[in-house]
Amino acid sequence: MKTVRTRVAIIGAGPAGLMLAHLLSKADIESVVIDRRSRDEIETTIRAGILEQGTVELLESSGASTRVRTESTRHNGIELRFAGNGHRIDFDALVGRGVFLYPQHEVLKDLIAVRLAGGHDLRFGVTAERIEDAETARPRVITTESDGTQVAIEADFVVGADGSHSVSRAAVTGSHTGGYFREYPFAWFGVLCEAPPSAEELIYSNSPNGFALISQRSETIQRMYFQCDPETDAQAYTEEQLWEELQSRVPGTTLHEGPIFQRDVLRFRSFVSHELLRGRVALIGDAAHTVPPTGAKGMNLAIADVVLLDQALRALLLDDDTRLLDAFSEKALRRIWKAQHFSWWMTSMLHVAPGASEFDRRRQLGELRSVVESESGRRYLAEAYTGWPLESLT
Ligand code: PHB
Numbered sequence: 001m002k003t004v005r006t007r008v009a010i011i012g013a014g015p016a017g018l019m020l021a022h023l024l025s026k027a028d029i030e031s032v033v034i035d036r037r038s039r040d041e042i043e044t045t046i047r048a049g050i051l052e053q054g055t056v057e058l059l060e061s062s063g064a065s066t067r068v069r070t071e072s073t074r075h076n077g078i079e080l081r082f083a084g085n086g087h088r089i090d091f092d093a094l095v096g097r098g099v100f101l102y103p104q105h106e107v108l109k110d111l112i113a114v115r116l117a118g119g120h121d122l123r124f125g126v127t128a129e130r131i132e133d134a135e136t137a138r139p140r141v142i143t144t145e146s147d148g149t150q151v152a153i154e155a156d157f158v159v160g161a162d163g164s165h166s167v168s169r170a171a172v173t174g175s176h177t178g179g180y181f182r183e184y185p186f187a188w189f190g191v192l193c194e195a196p197p198s199a200e201e202l203i204y205s206n207s208p209n210g211f212a213l214i215s216q217r218s219e220t221i222q223r224m225y226f227q228c229d230p231e232t233d234a235q236a237y238t239e240e241q242l243w244e245e246l247q248s249r250v251p252g253t254t255l256h257e258g259p260i261f262q263r264d265v266l267r268f269r270s271f272v273s274h275e276l277l278r279g280r281v282a283l284i285g286d287a288a289h290t291v292p293p294t295g296a297k298g299m300n301l302a303i304a305d306v307v308l309l310d311q312a313l314r315a316l317l318l319d320d321d322t323r324l325l326d327a328f329s330e331k332a333l334r335r336i337w338k339a340q341h342f343s344w345w346m347t348s349m350l351h352v353a354p355g356a357s358e359f360d361r362r363r364q365l366g367e368l369r370s371v372v373e374s375e376s377g378r379r380y381l382a383e384a385y386t387g388w389p390l391e392s393l394t
Contacts, residue, residue, distance in 0.1 A: 197219065
């Protein structure tokens with residue numbers, strides 16, 4: 001078997017893995033990033049689109065992206081819609097911060113470009129089979145390249161940034177599923193359509209027929225979702241039926257319609273790994289935790305993990321100081337569980353659970369009113385949605 005030697009082996013070229021590699025490279029810490037997908041697949045897969053202000057500032061200040069400022073759209077609020085009325089949550093007035101609409105695959109294009117421009121090691125089409133010797137000073141990733149060649153990547157540290165179906169997780173928790181789970185009895189039906197925006201900001205709508213999110217991509221392309229059964233076949237709806245579903249879930253407003261050119265069903269769940277660190281292997285991003293998309297926390301939480309692990313690895317690899325690494329899990333988990341709570345809360349407040357009773361329904365409207373009619377309620381939502389300050393281990 002061929003062996004490659006590096007300081008940090010990073011499994012997964014998503015936002016977490018690529019951003020960590022970028023920050024490490026700025027401290028002259030060499031890494032190898034692998035991903036089983038092709039560059040094209042990574043750069044074109046449609047994911048969520050909301051970045052917290054802290055995420056944007058870090059992408060910019062670290063030199064990872066300039067387009068994130070010039071090509072994103074700042075949103076200073078969202079609308080919560082229920083019982084036929086829209087209620088604006090004014091982020092700017094409440095917390096002096098905003099969020100930015102900039103799709104995840106654009107972030108990935110930027111991170112891949114900066115990695116390749118710097119001449120750093122990034123390998124597509126390489127599958128991580130397993131991690132060996134996690135608890136030694138020489139952990140290794142056993143990989144298979146697209147032509148079947150086996151390559152061992154030997155490192156001082158291994159990072160599992162390989163998403164919700166993580167292979168790395170087994171080396172940290174002892175199993176692929178080792179974590180705290182919550183399943184939801186619904187999924188999102190997502191569409192991309194060619195139409196002008198239906199509103200200036202995102203609309204999160206609760207209706208008797210279920211939840212809908214009216215998001216955007218550009219002046220001509222819109223992204224929308226509606227709550228559906230997890231077993232739904234994305235092809236089972238005609239375009240007309242999709243518009244009927246969407247319109248029925250935003251009572252009191254009318255959406256601009258247009259041709260739907262992409263559709264998908266997104267199942268979601270809440271998950272937090274039992275452990276984030278074992279020996280010289282750490283988990284970050286979706287490998288460590290998955291949140292339902294309602295709070296728009298996914299990619300932002302991954303970046304918050306990266307900020308902490310970057311600090312811990314600099315101390316470990318440049319100064320032989322393990323203290324920050326020892327503090328990593330506890331600090332990361334505090335934010336992870338806050339984000340889990342927020343994402344669960346937004347999800348349960350806005351969706352209609354199958355079999356919900358009249359009591360459940362009326363209580364839910366009471367909850368929504370408690371939020372929009374209270375400045376404290378609105379402020380909590382604004383603080384969490386725009387993102388808590390990025391913390392440091394020191
Ligand atoms: C999206 O635009 O894809 C999006 C926005 C906000 C969310 C989830 C998804 O909470």
